[in-house]
Amino acid sequence: MRAALGGPHEEGGKHISGGEHLSSKADMQVKAVELIDKAFSHTQGEPTFFQMTIDKVEEHLQAIKPLSVSTIDATDAAQGRKLARSLLADHGISDEVIKKAMNLLESSNDNRGALIINAKTGERLDERKEKGVRVSHLYWEKENFEQWCKQKELVVNQRMKEALTLATKVCSHPLTIAELCWSDDPDYITGYVASAAKGYQRITKVKEYGDEAGGRLFFVNDDQSIDSYIHYLEKIPVSIGTEENYEL
Ligand code: WAQ
Ligand code: MG
Ligand code: MG
Ligand code: MG
Incomplete structure (x- = not known):
């Protein structure tokens, strides 16, 4: 997850918050919501740009x-x-x-x-x-x-x-x-x-x-x-x- 103020980072937005999780498929939705909460309750302000990607991990842990x-x-x-x-x-x-x-x-x-x-x-x-x-x-x-x-x-x-x-x-x-x-x-x-x-x-x-x-x-x-x-x-x-x- 990455979140910025004033547009995407690559267009000059100010970085506010980032986060990542590794989880089972069963926990995926809960973890996604945690990342949304993290970005939208940040002390540096409320982001105007938010992006999250989910990758399937296949390598051995x-x-x-x-x-x-x-x-x-x-x-x-x-x-x-x-x-x-x-x-x-x-x-x-x-x-x-x-x-x-x-x-x-x-x-x-x-x-x-x-x-x-x-x-x-x-x-x-x-x-x-x-x-x-x-x-x-x-x-x-x-x-x-x-x-x-x-x-x-x-x-x-x-x-x-x-x-x-x-x-x-x-x-x-x-x-x-x-x-x-x-x-x-x-x-x-x-x-x-x-x-x-x-x-x-x-x-x-x-x-x-x-x-x-x-x-x-x-x-x-x-x-x-x-x-x-x-x-x-x-x-x-x-x-x-x-x-x-x-x-x-
Ligand atoms: N990978 C690489 N760099 C990161 C990552 C990451 N996953 N997460 C944050 N950073 C970089 C990025 O430049 C952030 O702006 C910066 O670090 C600070 O991140 O009491 O909270 O999450 O023992 O603001 C350290 C002490 C707290 C904790 C650090 O950093 C303790 C902290 P923040
Ligand atoms: Mg900063
Ligand atoms: Mg920080
Ligand atoms: Mg951090």
Whole structure:
């Protein structure tokens, strides 16, 4: 689903909301209504353009365990960004590349997908412009997520569920070194740095209320197989979840 204000995205409309679900045929209608509700109750305004596509998925579903979650408190956005920079540096990303990347997110408020960045050079690798790469074909069953939160003593948060599902898919690909994200929604100020190595590291405050800049950056270690990387992100069906014992 994608929704914009002032016309379709490709005709200059402002991106308001996007969303995706992977579901059984039996759940398809319920999930479609959830996406309509998401777009038409958004804090960035009511869209004038809405489009939804439904793809039949035939590939075998990959099952992946969720990344572990940690939360770091930041007193203000400046401290939160400093923390984000140091978490990225923990992955061997240089100061120069981190600076470039932070500038991209700070000035980005019309992307509807993620930007793929070469972790060594800071160069952008996808050629999607403001469309970016939209990670799709992923889900985490509600009950399993809620039980997992309980077991991990985490507050059930839909926003986190969506973001952690996405980050887990992205970080399970060997090309991903780390992901940096914060919302473009003016009322959501928690962001994160995620990776297979360090898990999903939330930072409680990475921007001020009212700020409409935000987005997602995937730092990758190579530009060799970028097409198959994008294919994985967009098309390979992935289910996030845990076993009965919720062990990680
Ligand atoms: N694939 C790629 N990029 C996406 C996707 C997707 N499926 N969904 C969103 N984006 C990009 C796009 O540029 C959006 O404008 C931007 O990310 C922000 O999306 O408490 O809510 O849905 O642990 O506004 C993170 C913290 C919340 C959650 C992130 O992002 C927590 C959030 P939003
Ligand atoms: Mg925006
Ligand atoms: Mg979202
Ligand atoms: Mg948003």
